[in-house]
Structure formats: structure tokens, C-alpha cells
Amino acid sequence: MLPFSKAIAELEQMVVKMVFESYGVEKYYEPHLKSASYLSRVMKYRRPEMNESNMGFVAHTDKSFMSIIHQKQQIDGLEVKAKDGEWFGVELSPSSFVVMAGDAILAWSNNRIHSPHHRVMMNGDKDRYSLAQFSFMKGMVKAPEELVDHDHPSQFKPFDHIEFLEFYSRPENRRLESAIRTYCGI
Numbered sequence: 001m002l003p004f005s006k007a008i009a010e011l012e013q014m015v016v017k018m019v020f021e022s023y024g025v026e027k028y029y030e031p032h033l034k035s036a037s038y039l040s041r042v043m044k045y046r047r048p049e050m051n052e053s054n055m056g057f058v059a060h061t062d063k064s065f066m067s068i069i070h071q072k073q074q075i076d077g078l079e080v081k082a083k084d085g086e087w088f089g090v091e092l093s094p095s096s097f098v099v100m101a102g103d104a105i106l107a108w109s110n111n112r113i114h115s116p117h118h119r120v121m122m123n124g125d126k127d128r129y130s131l132a133q134f135s136f137m138k139g140m141v142k143a144p145e146e147l148v149d150h151d152h153p154s155q156f157k158p159f160d161h162i163e164f165l166e167f168y169s170r171p172e173n174r175r176l177e178s179a180i181r182t183y184c185g186i
């Protein structure tokens with residue numbers, strides 16, 4: 001792993017550890033870590049030409065467990081949809097990293113951690129560069145039993161993360177409002 005990717009993976013692991021601790025399920029953190037893998041992607045969003053849409057990346061939820069996003073310079077464009085349906089722009093300083101919950105942590109947390117829709121809108125006249133790192137689990141993702149009880153009945157069946165990615169990669173599933181709910185929601 002490149003040093004920069006390694007540093008971002010460590011940041012992700014720290015956040016995941018804090019999440020596990022906050023739910024009192026830290027005993028699952030080490031096994032989780034062992035089955036985590038990471039994918040990094042650098043994105044260039046070209047500035048829109050005249051009469052071209054300023055949509056850089058259509059609204060979607062990440063299919064990862066968690067994603068870390070970093071943008072070069074201060075060319076903003078990332079927008080996140082709040083639970084009330086309002087979109088808000090994310091202003092990032094050069095040293096900021098965004099932690100985005102993916103669909104796998106939504107299912108893992110038994111619906112406690114929302115994986116928000118987000119998109120990229122290009123508003124200025126400059127190209128935008130960003131770097132995103134996605135974490136995926138090798139094997140099954142399942143909510144810890146501590147997060148399932150009478151008041152919080154199970155909302156997702158255990159699922160294989162890689163098989164879920166295959167499901168999402170099929171053209172007929174790309175536009176689902178929530179691929180994870182269609183795939184393994186109860």
C-alpha cells in the first residue's frame with residue numbers, strides 16, 4: 001500500500017473503531033479489521049463547458065462499508081442529502097477528510113447509521129480533483145447481536161459484501177433508490 005493510502009486506511013480504521021466502541025461492540029473490531037480491504041480512486045471532474053450540465057457525479061449512496069473523501073485545493077462540489085431531503089454543499093479546507101457512511105455500515109448497524117445520498121456539482125470554472133477510499137469486507141456482513149433486540153428488530157439479512165457489489169453492478173440495479181434494502185432488507 002502507498003503511504004498515503006495507508007494513512008487514509010488508518011484514519012478509516014480509527015473512525016470504525018470509535019463507532020464500534022460507541023455501540024459497545026468493540027470485541028468485533030479485530031475480526032472486522034482482518035476482513036477489511038480498501039480501494040482508492042482518484043477522480044478528475046472537468047469544468048463544465050457552456051451549455052453543459054454541472055452534474056459531476058450523479059446522486060448515489062456508496063456501496064462501501066465506509067468511504068473517506070479528500071479533495072485537492074479548495075474546489076468544492078460535494079453535496080450531501082440530509083435526512084430531511086435538503087441538499088447541502090460541503091466546504092472543505094485543504095486538510096479536510098470527509099467520512100461517508102456506506103450501505104454496508106447501514107446494514108451492519110441495523111439501520112442506525114444512515115448512508116446518505118451525495119453527488120458532485122461543478123459550480124466554478126476550475127477542474128476538480130478528489131481522492132476517495134472505500135472499505136469493503138471480504139465475506140459476510142452482519143449486525144452484531146447487541147444491535148438487534150425487541151425494540152430494534154433485525155432490518156437486514158446477513159449478506160456477502162462482494163456479492164452485493166456484483167448485484168449493484170448489474171444495469172437493472174444501478175438506479176434503485178436503495179440497492180442494499182432491495183438486496184437484503186427485511
Ligand SMILES: O=C(O)CCC(=O)C(=O)O
Nearest residue numbers: 043062069078120130132
Ligand atoms: O469526489 C467526491 O467528492 C465524491 C466522490 C464520490 O462520491 C464517490 O466516488 O463515490
Ligand SMILES: [Fe+2]
Nearest residue numbers: 060061062118
Ligand atoms: Fe460516493
